[in-house]
Amino acid sequence: MGRYVLRRLLQMIPVFVGATLLIFLMVNVMGDPVAGLCGERACDPATTAQLEKEFGLDKPVWQQYLTYMGNVFTGNFGTAFNGQPVTELMASAFPVTVRLTVVAVLFEIVIGITLGVLTGMRRGRPVDTSILVLTLVVISVPTFVTGLLLQLLLGVQWGWIKPSVSPQAAFGELIVPGLVLASVSLAYVTRLTRTSLAENRRADYVRTAVAKGLPRHRVVTRHLLRNSLIPVVTFIGADIGALMGGAIVTERIFNIHGVGYQLYQGILRQNTQTVVGFVTVLVLVFLVANLLVDLLYAVLDPRIRYA
Amino acid sequence: MHAAPHARWAAAAAALALAATACGGGASAGGAGVLTSSWGDPQNPLEPSNTNEVQGGKVLDMIFRGLKRYNPRTAKAENMLAERIDTTDSRNYTITVKDGWRFSNGEPVTAKSFVDAWNYGAGLRNNQKNAYFFGYIEGYDKVHPDSGPQTADTLSGLKVTGPRTFTVRLNQKFSSFPDTLGYVAFAPLPRTFFTDHAAWVSRPVGNGPYLIDSYTKGSAMSLKKWDAYPGPDRARNEGVTLLVYTDSNTAYTDVLAGNLDLVDDVPATQLKNVGTDLDGRYINTPAGILQTLAFPYYDPRWNTAGARKVRTGLSMAIDRAQITKTLFRGTRTPATDWTSPVLGKEGGFQAGLCGHACEHDPAQAKKLIQEGGGLPGGGLKITYNADTGSHKQWVDAVCNSINNALGDDKACVGNPVGTFADFRNQISQHRMSGPFRAGWQMDYPLIQNFLQPLYYTNASSNDGKWSDKRFDGLIDRANAETDSATAIGLFQQAEGVVRDNMAAIPLWYQNGSAGYSARLSHVALNPFSVPVYNEIKVG
Numbered sequence: 001m002g003r004y005v006l007r008r009l010l011q012m013i014p015v016f017v018g019a020t021l022l023i024f025l026m027v028n029v030m031g032d033p034v035a036g037l038c039g040e041r042a043c044d045p046a047t048t049a050q051l052e053k054e055f056g057l058d059k060p061v062w063q064q065y066l067t068y069m070g071n072v073f074t075g076n077f078g079t080a081f082n083g084q085p086v087t088e089l090m091a092s093a094f095p096v097t098v099r100l101t102v103v104a105v106l107f108e109i110v111i112g113i114t115l116g117v118l119t120g121m122r123r124g125r126p127v128d129t130s131i132l133v134l135t136l137v138v139i140s141v142p143t144f145v146t147g148l149l150l151q152l153l154l155g156v157q158w159g160w161i162k163p164s165v166s167p168q169a170a171f172g173e174l175i176v177p178g179l180v181l182a183s184v185s186l187a188y189v190t191r192l193t194r195t196s197l198a199e200n201r202r203a204d205y206v207r208t209a210v211a212k213g214l215p216r217h218r219v220v221t222r223h224l225l226r227n228s229l230i231p232v233v234t235f236i237g238a239d240i241g242a243l244m245g246g247a248i249v250t251e252r253i254f255n256i257h258g259v260g261y262q263l264y265q266g267i268l269r270q271n272t273q274t275v276v277g278f279v280t281v282l283v284l285v286f287l288v289a290n291l292l293v294d295l296l297y298a299v300l301d302p303r304i305r306y307a
Numbered sequence: 308m309h310a311a312p313h314a315r316w317a318a319a320a321a322a323l324a325l326a327a328t329a330c331g332g333g334a335s336a337g338g339a340g341v342l343t344s345s346w347g348d349p350q351n352p353l354e355p356s357n358t359n360e361v362q363g364g365k366v367l368d369m370i371f372r373g374l375k376r377y378n379p380r381t382a383k384a385e386n387m388l389a390e391r392i393d394t395t396d397s398r399n400y401t402i403t404v405k406d407g408w409r410f411s412n413g414e415p416v417t418a419k420s421f422v423d424a425w426n427y428g429a430g431l432r433n434n435q436k437n438a439y440f441f442g443y444i445e446g447y448d449k450v451h452p453d454s455g456p457q458t459a460d461t462l463s464g465l466k467v468t469g470p471r472t473f474t475v476r477l478n479q480k481f482s483s484f485p486d487t488l489g490y491v492a493f494a495p496l497p498r499t500f501f502t503d504h505a506a507w508v509s510r511p512v513g514n515g516p517y518l519i520d521s522y523t524k525g526s527a528m529s530l531k532k533w534d535a536y537p538g539p540d541r542a543r544n545e546g547v548t549l550l551v552y553t554d555s556n557t558a559y560t561d562v563l564a565g566n567l568d569l570v571d572d573v574p575a576t577q578l579k580n581v582g583t584d585l586d587g588r589y590i591n592t593p594a595g596i597l598q599t600l601a602f603p604y605y606d607p608r609w610n611t612a613g614a615r616k617v618r619t620g621l622s623m624a625i626d627r628a629q630i631t632k633t634l635f636r637g638t639r640t641p642a643t644d645w646t647s648p649v650l651g652k653e654g655g656f657q658a659g660l661c662g663h664a665c666e667h668d669p670a671q672a673k674k675l676i677q678e679g680g681g682l683p684g685g686g687l688k689i690t691y692n693a694d695t696g697s698h699k700q701w702v703d704a705v706c707n708s709i710n711n712a713l714g715d716d717k718a719c720v721g722n723p724v725g726t727f728a729d730f731r732n733q734i735s736q737h738r739m740s741g742p743f744r745a746g747w748q749m750d751y752p753l754i755q756n757f758l759q760p761l762y763y764t765n766a767s768s769n770d771g772k773w774s775d776k777r778f779d780g781l782i783d784r785a786n787a788e789t790d791s792a793t794a795i796g797l798f799q800q801a802e803g804v805v806r807d808n809m810a811a812i813p814l815w816y817q818n819g820s821a822g823y824s825a826r827l828s829h830v831a832l833n834p835f836s837v838p839v840y841n842e843i844k845v846g
Contacts, residue, residue: 030725030726038731045453047435049454082524084525089525092523255554
């Protein structure tokens with residue numbers, strides 16, 4: 001197990017370097033960041049030169065990348081154009097998005113798996129069919145439509161929630177945005193659980209467990225679910241990174257000042273330091289989430305542990 | 308079935324959680340006498356000479372008062388902190404600051420507060436994006452050279468002559484100089500700005516009717532009324548809370564839900580419903596913004612006598628009335644000159660100066676374009692940035708107008724550029740091959756500001772590199788003229804040169820729009836389309 005973890009950790013290094021380098025190059029290809037800083041009017045050449053020097057933009061890209069990575073390893077993510085250190089932006093943005101992601105993942109686990117079990121155990125019945133149709137609808141409707149619709153109905157028409165989330169972004173306020181963010185993945189989790197469960201229901205070990213006379217809930221939770229959840233765990237694990245990075249749409253609709261908001265601002269203002277810094281952290285989140293998924297496999301299925 | 312009760316329990320928990328948050332609607336975050344308003348994250352640190360966009364400007368307008376202030380209704384520059392601004396030759400000015408003004412930390416506002424601030428603003432090593440505003444003052448070339456390090460710390464043209472008096476010597480005659488002093492870059496700064504800059508930037512201290520109570524970068528700023536404010540325009544509310552919105556649609560939704568008091572940018576998609584949604588609590592007033600199509604004169608094909616006819620033809624091909632009506636729902640007005648109605652007739656605005664060239668006449672348009680040798684390169688590409696401002700829609704509409712006039716549906720196409728930064732980048736590198744989107748928001752309500760920065764040879768915003776000796780001469784004469792009516796007459800003659808050459812095609816004047824909750828009254832937008840916060844009454 002120890003060697004397995006070590007190998008996985010070493011594999012992360014080239015992925016990390018490659019991903020950050022790609023982002024760095026992409027942001028730099030978009031043009032000169034200083035050009036957009038002065039609004040419709042061009043900055044005067046002296047100020048442009050001065051700003052480029054200050055942000056290190058006058059050096060070749062490879063050198064910028066090396067300096068940047070060097071700084072990152074000492075915890076210095078540079079300064080955004082508004083004079084704030086990027087680490088400060090991260091400190092304000094990541095907790096919010098993490099909360100939102102936690103809410104979304106909880107919805108996925110609680111509602112997704114429950115519905116999955118419900119349908120998987122009653123294949124072909126009306127409950128199964130109607131939930132299948134419902135998940136199909138959820139998957140086919142884009143997130144921004146769901147978000148705007150819920151915002152309009154719950155926020156404006158019925159006045160149940162505030163249409164926007166306050167800067168503090170407490171858990172209570174994040175329930176509806178979290179549900180919107182989770183909606184599509186939630187539907188996938190339901191379908192995955194359902195299929196996986198239905199397949200394993202006919203497996204020999206389940207039949208044995210039932211024949212042994214085990215209570216039904218014990219068969220389902222200890223034997224059937226434990227094995228059926230492997231693909232679901234993979235999906236949810238990989239989804240954590242996707243949710244954090246892909247929250248741009250949801251965060252925009254509900255005015256949540258999280259990672260998506262900072263990334264959007266950074267891209268709009270072509271702020272290299274912000275974009276690369278946030279993406280670097282997101283890449284790390286992806287890698288760690290994937291690592292955790294792989295480790296969880298080993299916990300769920302002993303055959304993987306010893307392979 | 309054991310799973311079912313679990314599911315029911317989960318659903319019930321979710322419903323309960325939803326109900327727990329259901330206290331939202333109706334209550335406002337502002338509190339008694341305090342209004343909440345939508346805001347955008349300022350792009351630069353909040354320093355007066357470094358703020359060139361409307362969001363940061365909004366705050367500075369609340370916490371600073373300068374020598375002059377532009378009347379929110381008439382846009383006329385009126386004395387604020389200035390007691391007198393004297394000159395005999397339009398080049399040497401003596402400025403006397405009024406007595407009794409203080410910064411909100413108690414420090415008196417003196418002549419030195421201005422001179423220090425201006426020297427800081429002009430200095431190259433401070434990276435101030437509005438430094439060019441000090442370019443008229445003598446010694447600017449030493450403090451802010453075009454290349455190389457600065458060789459002086461202070462502008463030689465500025466001298467403190469007494470506690471409340473200072474003199475300004477300009478490097479050329481500029482008669483409207485006093486009227487430019489209402490711009491925020493010319494605001495005075497307290498000592499703490501220089502002694503503890505980091506602390507000042509995290510919570511700016513000024514001399515205006517409001518003081519900053521708290522500032523959380525990127526999300527909210529709370530301003531409260533400064534009770535000891537010595538000026539005549541005291542705040543009529545207890546304070547303003549500015550909340551950062553990522554999307555004006557969300558801000559608008561919040562106003563509808565009673566969660567926000569004021570949104571100063573009604574999104575284009577909501578214009579259709581805003582009248583019924585807000586029941587008259589919607590303002591749509593002219594702002595000093597003009598949209599034009601600029602041309603690349605560095606491309607020889609656009610710099611010929613024939614191209615002048617082509618430009619005029621293109622202008623006549625555009626159906627401004629229809630585009631502003633259907634696309635912008637009356638929040639734009641077809642332009643008939645190269646300035647803005649906010650200047651007023653006295654200030655130099657001339658309705659109809661453009662004449663027939665700005666009227667929709669497809670037949671004449673086609674004729675002129677053909678006489679001029681057709682479209683340079685056989686087709687037209689209008690370049691714009693696609694990331695903000697819904698420019699795509701109107702560029703497509705303009706192209707559609709042109710194609711209809713020419714009877715060729717491939718004559719004109721839009722050429723989107725991904726980001727604003729890249730768009731500006733391509734413009735400054737002179738990579739435009741055809742017309743491109745140009746928007747001009749005035750710095751100060753003067754006809755000079757609509758002409759000189761845009762069309763004077765090598766001027767700061769002359770992106771198309773247009774150059775005309777007659778125009779330059781008229782501008783120089785207007786700037787040297789001491790009598791303001793004569794000066795404006797000369798500026799208008801210069802504008803005539805722009806018209807005769809169709810140096811840029813004027814499209815439409817832009818309005819400012821705002822919507823507000825029933826708690827507010829006396830809401831108005833100033834000529835810069837910023838709400839006049841201190842006049843708003845709550846409750």
